Structure formats: C-alpha cells, structure tokens
Amino acid sequence: MSDTCFNVLINVLRGIQPDLAERSIAREDSMVVLGIDSVDRLEVLLLAMEELHVDASLTRFHGAANLGELADMLHACRTG
Numbered sequence: 001m002s003d004t005c006f007n008v009l010i011n012v013l014r015g016i017q018p019d020l021a022e023r024s025i026a027r028e029d030s031m032v033v034l035g036i037d038s039v040d041r042l043e044v045l046l047l048a049m050e051e052l053h054v055d056a057s058l059t060r061f062h063g064a065a066n067l068g069e070l071a072d073m074l075h076a077c078r079t080g
Helices: 002-016 038-052 067-079
Strands: none
Touching: 002 038, 002 067, 038 067
C-alpha cells in the first residue's frame, strides 16, 4: 500500500529537515509548504526511490501536488 511509501517519505523528510521531527505531516502537505527547498526536494525523492527500490524517470513524479500523491506515484512504480 502507498502508506509504506508515505512513511518512507516522512522518514526521509525528517532526516533531511530535523525540525520536522515534532510536526505532524499529512498526505495533503506539500514539501514546499513544509519549507523544503528544491534541492532538498530532489534529495528526498532520490532517497525515497532508493529505499523503495523504484527505478523510474524523475519526470514521472513531477505532477505530484502533495506527499500523498507522491507516495501513490512511488507505490505505482514499485508494483508495476
């Protein structure tokens, strides 16, 4: 389920941005709203893809409006 992908995203985000450790993060949140800059957004995506064993073009994830959509896209790439 994409919940696994969402949890991986949260863990990666908190590793990159430790001040998010105490903040509640929802599927509806975007990385921009959470204060993640473009370089860190790319790093979050790359690290999550590595942890989830996703091998896909980065452009595939461009349309994600929030973390939930990104988790769903990562999940879709994992399972087929």
